[in-house]
Amino acid sequence: MQIIEQQKIIPVPPAPQSKGWRPQFNLLRWFSLASFFIIAIVALGLGYISTRFVVDESIERDSMLTAQFIQAIGEAEIRHAGISPNRTMGEMLDPRMDNDYPDVSPAARAASRIEFLDHVEHLPDILLATVYAHDRTVVWSTNPELIGTRIDDDDELAEAFEMKEPVSTSYHEIDEGRPEQRLLREPEYLFVENYIPLFNADKSKVLAMVEIYKEPVDLVGRIQRGFKAIWLATLIGGAAIYLGLFWIVRHAAMLLQSQQKQLIANETFVALGEMSSAVAHSLRNPLANIRSSAELAQEIASQTAQKNIGDIISQVDRMSRWVRDLLVSLRPVNDDCETVDLVLVIDDTLSAFESLIKRSQVEVRFTPKSVPPIVSQQMLLTQILNSLFANALEAMPKGGVLTIDIESPAPGHLRMALTDTGKGMSRQQQQMVFKPFFTTKQGGLGVGLALVKRIMERFEGSVELTSQEQEGTRVCLNFKVATGGEYGAQRTAGRG
Structure with missing residues (x-):
């Protein structure tokens, strides 16, 4: 079906740009960039907060269980050694105070202390265990080099003595500047420091402090699995939100673009319709007169002029068809x-x-x-x-x-x-x-x-x-x- 044969294209110079000319705002591109960065920032923030919450809650839970276990061992060893219930394990741990409690026999004191420290030394995942007296002096440790050392600049230790509550802190690297962190082996990923206070009978005074460094392997594995689940859920959720919003805005941008093109086309048709209507009314009568005159002339013209007059009539008919087609095409449907x-x-x-x-x-x-x-x-x-x-x-x-x-x-x-x-x-x-x-x-x-x-x-x-x-x-x-x-x-x- 031949619709197009040969086109003569006349170049149209571009319209001059005014000083205030601005390129068309690309809604889809700017929304894609802005929404990507906003969703990425929000997703990273939520992921970081969630992972920190998991770590803190997990470590706090593990530290609380460790503190309860140590305190329960102390009470159990006091009962096992037959010591008066008015005495506590905190009073038994400092050898320098053996003569301060005449109601407790040296054998019972030594037995309860040895049994308690043996339990502490064999706790699972332990890196270092240390017992501090009330004056911050190390009276026992799984690292013999620390025994007799006085620790005065440990903020967590001071806080535990003053607050009379267990204090826990997590680390990823050993602090060489802290002498109490002379661990027996290098931790692989994460280790936790727990300060567990041991009181007197009425719990009004902290007499000893048990410091436990441990690497909870099972807890670390759970934390890492939690990290993967959180970040995977964050990535999938962020991608789903971004793709959903992108699809909506893309659809809206395409709709707006289509409506804009339709509006331009309608305005063009309206303007051309008004122009063509004026041109048609102006040309219709002259074309009819030219054709009538040509037909009259054709009747009396010579044989050689017949062809030229016929060309005039055909060209007039062609112009009439142009006008008619233009009016039909621009007429509202x-x-x-x-x-x-x-x-x-x-x-x-x-x-x-x-x-x-x-x-x-x-x-x-x-x-x-x-x-x-x-x-x-x-x-x-x-x-x-x-x-x-x-x-x-x-x-x-x-x-x-x-x-x-x-x-x-x-x-x-x-x-x-x-x-x-x-x-x-x-x-x-x-x-x-x-x-x-x-x-x-x-x-x-x-x-x-x-x-x-x-x-x-x-x-x-x-x-x-x-x-x-x-x-x-x-x-x-x-x-x-x-x-x-x-x-x-x-x-x-x-x-x-």
Whole structure:
């Protein structure tokens, strides 16, 4: 189907830019960047807070259990050694105070102390265990080098003595500046320092402090698994939020862009409609006078002048068609839909083009069949088919085959395909063919297919065009099937 033959393109200089000119705001790009950084920052913040919460809560829970276990061991060893319940393990740990409690035998004191320290030394995951007297002097440690050392600048130790509560701190590296951190082995990932106070009988005074350095291997494994779960959930959640918002904004941006193009097109059609109406009224009478005068002159003209006068009449007719096509293309399309018999309209159009089809030696292949009615307007659909048939016949001046197929690609839809064996179009021409006022035909106006597209979309349909150079063109009209009507006409014959 030949629609475009040869185009003469006139370059249009770009409009001058004013000093205040700004490029068009790209909503999708800026939203993508801004939302990505905001969601990333929020996700990182939530992930960090969540992981810190997991670590702190896990360490605090482990430290509380360790403190309860140590204090329970102390009470149990006091009972096991038969010492008076008025005495506590805190009073038994400092050998320098053995003579301060005459009601406790040295053997019982030594036995309870040895048993208690043995339990502390064999705690699971232990790195170092130390016992401080009330004056911050180390009276026992799993590292013998620390025994007898006085620690005065340990804030956590001072806090534990003053607050009379267990204090825990986590570390990832050993502090070489702290003499009490002379661990027996190097921790692999994380180690915890626990200060556990031991009181007198009425718990009014801290008499000893047990310091435990331990590397909770099972706890570290749980923390690492928690880290992975938190960061994976954060990553998936952030990605889901970003993609969801991106899809919404992308859809909105495409809708806005489509509406903007439609608004520009409508404004263009309105302006050109007003201009063309004025031009049509101005040219119609002069063109009619020129044609009438030419016809009169043709009757008395000589044989040699007949051809020139005939050219004048044909050019006047061409200008009249231009004006008429321009007015039709720019006229507002009525949205009122009708139930239309597609096969009947095709038959009527073929009848109108019958003489031209014979002159062009074109073979029409069309088999009418019973199809449901479509949503359109009969007058506008006739105009569409007239435009497409005219283009197809122009594409085959030396004869060819014009094929018309009707099929149902999906429920509720009907497709009419019009295929010719003309010389076809290039890929660049196919991309521009539906643009208003784009044409490469000598003397063409460029409103035919643009009007076809406009009418089809107005009735919830669409038009598609595929073409191959030197092979032909195929135009598909996709219609919406009318519902609620009764279709009883059965067609079994056609023209062509």
